[in-house]
Amino acid sequence: MSETAKTGSKNAPQRDYRPLDRDKLSPMMQHYIEVKEQYPNALVLYRCGDFFECFFQDAVTISQELELVLTSKEGGKEIGRVCMTGVPHHALDRYVATLVEKGYAIAICDQVEEASQAAAERRMVERQVTRLLTPGTLTDDGMLAARRNNFLASVVVAKEHWGLAYADISTGEFYTTQSQDLEALTLELMRLQPSEILLPTDAPDLGGLLRPGEARQDLPNYLPDCFCYSLRPQQYFRASEAQNRLIETFNVKSLEGMGCADLTLAIRAAGGLLEYLEDTQKANQVPLQPLRTYTLTDYLILDPQTRRNLEILQTVRDGTLNGSLLWAIDQTVTAMGGRALRRWLLQPLLDIKGIRARQDTIQELINNAYLRNELRQLLRQFYDLERLSGRVGAGTANARDLVYLADSLCRLSVLSELVQKGKSLYLKALQKVPPELEQLGQHILRHLVESPPQHLKEGGLIRDGIHPLLDERRQQLELDQQWLANLEVTERERTGVSNLKVGYNKTFGYYISLPRAKAAQAPDNYTRKQTLTNEERYITSELKERETRILTAKDDLHQLEYEIFSELRAEMAEKGQEIRQIAKAVAAIDVLAGLAEIAVEQNYCCPMMTENREITIRDGRHPVVEKALGLNFFVPNSTTLGSGTQNNHPDLIILTGPNASGKSCYLRQVGLIQLLAQIGSFVPAESATLAICDRIFTRVGAVDDLATGQSTFMVEMNETANILNHATPQSLILLDEIGRGTATFDGLSIAWAVAEYLATEIQARTIFATHYHELNELESLLNNVANYQVTVKELPDRILFLHQVRPGGADRSYGIEAGRLAGLPSVVIDRARQVMGEIEKHSKIAIGQPSPKP
Numbered sequence: 001m002s003e004t005a006k007t008g009s010k011n012a013p014q015r016d017y018r019p020l021d022r023d024k025l026s027p028m029m030q031h032y033i034e035v036k037e038q039y040p041n042a043l044v045l046y047r048c049g050d051f052f053e054c055f056f057q058d059a060v061t062i063s064q065e066l067e068l069v070l071t072s073k074e075g076g077k078e079i080g081r082v083c084m085t086g087v088p089h090h091a092l093d094r095y096v097a098t099l100v101e102k103g104y105a106i107a108i109c110d111q112v113e114e115a116s117q118a119a120a121e122r123r124m125v126e127r128q129v130t131r132l133l134t135p136g137t138l139t140d141d142g143m144l145a146a147r148r149n150n151f152l153a154s155v156v157v158a159k160e161h162w163g164l165a166y167a168d169i170s171t172g173e174f175y176t177t178q179s180q181d182l183e184a185l186t187l188e189l190m191r192l193q194p195s196e197i198l199l200p201t202d203a204p205d206l207g208g209l210l211r212p213g214e215a216r217q218d219l220p221n222y223l224p225d226c227f228c229y230s231l232r233p234q235q236y237f238r239a240s241e242a243q244n245r246l247i248e249t250f251n252v253k254s255l256e257g258m259g260c261a262d263l264t265l266a267i268r269a270a271g272g273l274l275e276y277l278e279d280t281q282k283a284n285q286v287p288l289q290p291l292r293t294y295t296l297t298d299y300l301i302l303d304p305q306t307r308r309n310l311e312i313l314q315t316v317r318d319g320t321l322n323g324s325l326l327w328a329i330d331q332t333v334t335a336m337g338g339r340a341l342r343r344w345l346l347q348p349l350l351d352i353k354g355i356r357a358r359q360d361t362i363q364e365l366i367n368n369a370y371l372r373n374e375l376r377q378l379l380r381q382f383y384d385l386e387r388l389s390g391r392v393g394a395g396t397a398n399a400r401d402l403v404y405l406a407d408s409l410c411r412l413s414v415l416s417e418l419v420q421k422g423k424s425l426y427l428k429a430l431q432k433v434p435p436e437l438e439q440l441g442q443h444i445l446r447h448l449v450e451s452p453p454q455h456l457k458e459g460g461l462i463r464d465g466i467h468p469l470l471d472e473r474r475q476q477l478e479l480d481q482q483w484l485a486n487l488e489v490t491e492r493e494r495t496g497v498s499n500l501k502v503g504y505n506k507t508f509g510y511y512i513s514l515p516r517a518k519a520a521q522a523p524d525n526y527t528r529k530q531t532l533t534n535e536e537r538y539i540t541s542e543l544k545e546r547e548t549r550i551l552t553a554k555d556d557l558h559q560l561e562y563e564i565f566s567e568l569r570a571e572m573a574e575k576g577q578e579i580r581q582i583a584k585a586v587a588a589i590d591v592l593a594g595l596a597e598i599a600v601e602q603n604y605c606c607p608m609m610t611e612n613r614e615i616t617i618r619d620g621r622h623p624v625v626e627k628a629l630g631l632n633f634f635v636p637n638s639t640t641l642g643s644g645t646q647n648n649h650p651d652l653i654i655l656t657g658p659n660a661s662g663k664s665c666y667l668r669q670v671g672l673i674q675l676l677a678q679i680g681s682f683v684p685a686e687s688a689t690l691a692i693c694d695r696i697f698t699r700v701g702a703v704d705d706l707a708t709g710q711s712t713f714m715v716e717m718n719e720t721a722n723i724l725n726h727a728t729p730q731s732l733i734l735l736d737e738i739g740r741g742t743a744t745f746d747g748l749s750i751a752w753a754v755a756e757y758l759a760t761e762i763q764a765r766t767i768f769a770t771h772y773h774e775l776n777e778l779e780s781l782l783n784n785v786a787n788y789q790v791t792v793k794e795l796p797d798r799i800l801f802l803h804q805v806r807p808g809g810a811d812r813s814y815g816i817e818a819g820r821l822a823g824l825p826s827v828v829i830d831r832a833r834q835v836m837g838e839i840e841k842h843s844k845i846a847i848g849q850p851s852p853k854p
C-alpha cells in the first residue's frame with residue numbers, strides 16, 4: 001500500500017462513476033473484479049502485502065462504515081487512480097467484526113502462497129477467497145459474544161403455515177419447528193434474535209443481504225425488519241432436495257428419529273440452512289449436532305414487549321444488562337452456562353416434571369454447600385467446550401484451542417467423581433462421563449506443549465519424546481546448529497584471528513567475517529562473498545552445506561509438526577458429538593449451581609408448582625430491586641390470585657396507589673417470580689404455590705413508537721388488543737395503566753371494559769394497576785375481582801411511601817399533593833383542589849353490570 005493510502009490524501013476521490021474498460025485495468029485489478037463478480041453481495045477485502053485493501057464502491061462503503069480514510073490506487077496506465085481503502089492485516093478481525101455487526105457479508109481474498117515465490121517467478125501472487133463471513137456464520141472467538149448464542153435462522157412460509165430452522169454454528173446446536181400462526185413466527189424470531197435469517201425468494205437480487213432496518217417492500221410484515229436477511233434461491237428449499245441434504249449430512253436413513261419426518265416446512269427450512277453453510281463455509285465443515293425438532297407449545301410464551309417490560313435480559317432505560325433479571329441472578333462461572341441461562345430465561349418450561357428436576361438439583365446443591373462450592377470452583381476451570389469443539393470440528397482450531405479443550409476433558413473425571421453421590425437428575429447426568437474423552441484429553445496434552453504458539457506452521461507445537469522421527473530430525477538440527485554455534489570458536493583458533501565473527505544476512509545466509517586488515521589470514525577454503533569498508537565476508541562449502549541442511553530441516557520439522565497436530569485435531573473432531581453432549585450437561589449444572597448460590601445468598605424459596613390456576617406468593621420480592629436496594633430494605637408483599645370463588649382469592653386484582661408508591665414494582669415482581677419458577681429456579685419469597693402459566697402478558701406505560709409513527713395511545717391499544725385476543729385462563733396478565741393516553745372518560749371507559757372482559761370472559765389471572773379509582777367498584781359487582789392498594793402515610797410536609805400492598809382501594813389520589821411537592825405555584829394547587837371538588841360533586845359514576853346484548 002502506498003504511503004498516501006495509509007495516511008490519506010487530500011485529493012482522494014469521493015465517488016468514481018467512470019465506466020471502466022476492464023482490459024485496461026492492471027492485472028491485479030482485473031483479478032479483484034473477477035473475485036467481486038463471484039461475490040457481488042459481499043464486500044471483498046483483498047490481501048496486498050501487509051494490508052487488506054478494497055477498491056471502487058466497496059472502498060467508499062467501507063471507508064464510511066469504518067470511518068477510514070478513502071484514498072486511491074493506480075488502476076492501470078490508461079485508467080488512472082481508483083478509490084481505495086485498506087486495513088492492516090493484523091487488525092482484520094476487529095474491522096471485519098464491526099462490518100459484520102452492521103449486517104455486511106465479507107469475502108476475505110487472501111494470498112495463498114509466499115509473495116517471495118511469486119516474485120522470484122515474476123508473476124502475480126496467487127490469491128483466493130478463503131473465508132466468507134456473514135452475520136450468522138461466525139465462529140471466530142474474537143467476533144462472538146461469549147455469553148450469548150449467535151443464531152443463523154431459516155424461514156419457509158406457505159400461506160399461514162411456516163417452518164423455522166436455526167443453528168449456532170459455533171456451538172453446533174441445530175433446531176427446527178413448524179407451526180401455523182404467522183404471529184407466532186414473529187414471536188419466535190424475536191425470542192431467538194438471530195443474527196441472520198435465510199429467506200427463499202424469487203426476488204431478482206438473489207444472494208443479497210438486507211441489513212437491519214432496510215425496510216423492504218418484499219419483506220412480509222411478519223418478518224421484523226430489525227434483522228438481517230439473506231435472500232436465497234427457492235430451489236435450495238425444495239422438499240426433496242432439503243430432505244436429501246439432511247439425510248446425507250447426518251448419515252441417517254430417514255428423518256423419523258429427528259422428529260420432523262412429517263414436517264415438510266421444517267425440513268425445507270433446515271435443508272436450506274445446510275445448503276447455505278456449504279456455500280459459505282467452503283472447505284471448513286460445520287459440525288452440527290443432529291437436528292432436533294421442538295414445538296412452540298413446549299414453552300411458556302413471552303412476547304417481545306413482555307420480555308422488554310420485565311427487563312429480562314436488558315433494562316428498558318438504557319438497554320444494558322446491568323439492572324436486568326439476568327444481571328440479578330446470573331452466577332454462572334462458564335461461558336456455556338451463561339449462554340444456557342439466557343436460553344432458559346427466554347424459554348421457560350410448561351412441563352412440571354422438567355421444572356421439578358431442576359428444582360431438585362438446586363435443592364440438593366443448597367443442602368450440600370460443600371458440593372456446591374467445590375463444583376463451582378471446578379467449573380471455573382472449564383473452557384468453552386461447545387465453541388472449542390465447534391472450531392475443532394470445522395478444522396479452524398489452533399493448537400492453543402486444542403490444549404484448552406484437552407485440559408477441560410481431563411477435568412471431567414474429577415467432575416464426575418465430585419457428583420458421584422448426587423441424587424438429582426442433573427447431577428446424575430455427570431456421573432458417567434465417557435472415559436475415552438479423558439483419555440483423548442491426556443493423549444493431546446502428552447503431544448502438545450503447554451502453551452503452544454498461535455501459528456501452526458512455524459513449529460514449537462509438539463513435545464519431545466513423542467514422535468521418533470520428529471526427535472531424530474530435531475537432534476540432527478540441533479547438531480548442525482551446535483556446529484554453527486561453535487564455528488566462531490573453532491575458526492578463531494584455526495585462523496588466529498581473535499575478532500573473527502560468524503553472521504547471517506538475508507541475501508547470502510551465513511558468512512564468516514574478518515577485519516580487512518586480517519584478510520590475508522583467510523584460509524584457502526574461504527570464498528570471498530562481500531567486501532565492506534572494514535571487513536571481508538566469506539563462505540565455505542561446508543558452511544553452505546550445513547546452512548541448507550538447517551533450513552530444509554526446519555521446514556521439514558515445521559511440516560511434520562503441523563501434520564501431527566492435524567492428526568490430533570482430527571482425532572478430537574471425531575469425538576465432537578460426545579464432547580458437546582457432555583458440554584450441555586456441564587452448562588446445565590453451572591446454571592443450576594448458580595441458581596442454588598443465588599437462592600442461598602438472597603434467601604429464595606422453592607415454589608410448589610401445580611397444574612391448577614392458583615398463584616399464592618407469601619412475602620414476595622422483586623429480585624432486581626431487592627438486589628439493588630440491598631437485603632432487608634425491600635418491603636415484601638404477598639399475592640393471591642387464581643381461584644375465582646371468593647374475593648380474597650380473585651382472578652383480577654385492581655391495584656391503586658399514588659405515583660411512585662410501588663405499583664409497577666409489585667406487578668413486575670409477580671411476573672418475574674412466575675418466570676423464575678418456570679425456568680426451575682427458586683423464587684424471592686417466603687413461600688409460593690404457583691400454577692403453570694401458558695403465557696405472561698404485560699402492558700406497561702407506553703412510549704411513542706416513533707419508528708412506526710404510532711402514537712402512545714395507539715401503541716397502548718394495540719398491545720391491549722393483542723392481550724385480549726390471545727390470553728387464556730392459564731395466562732398471567734400484568735397491566736400497568738390503560739387508557740391514560742386519551743381523554744379521561746374515554747380512558748376510564750376502556751379500562752373498565754377491559755378489566756370486566758378479563759375477569760368475566762377470559763378469567764385470566766390479572767393484576768391491573770391504575771389511577772382510575774372508579775375501577776374499584778368492580779369488586780362489588782364481580783366476585784372474582786379484589787381491590788388492593790399500595791399504602792402511604794401522610795405527614796404534614798410529605799408523603800411517606802410504605803410500599804405495602806394491602807386489601808382495599810385507595811380512597812383518593814395524591815396527584816395534587818405530588819404537584820405541590822414538586823413545587824407547582826400554590827395558586828395553581830389551590831385552584832386544582834377547587835376544580836377537583838366540583839368534579840367530584842357532579843360526577844357520581846354508577847356503572848353497574850353490562851346491559852344484555854340486544
Ligand SMILES: Nc1ncnc2c1ncn2[C@@H]1O[C@H](COP(=O)(O)OP(=O)(O)OP(=O)(O)O)[C@@H](O)[C@H]1O
Nearest residue numbers: 633634635636658659660661662663664665666803
Ligand atoms: N416493595 C418495595 N420495597 C422497597 N422499595 C420499593 C418497593 N416497591 C417500590 N419501591 C421503590 O419505589 C420506587 C417507585 O416504584 P414504582 O415505579 O413501582 O411506583 P408506581 O406506583 O408504579 O409509580 P407510578 O404510578 O408513577 O408509575 C421504585 O423504584 C423502588 O425503588
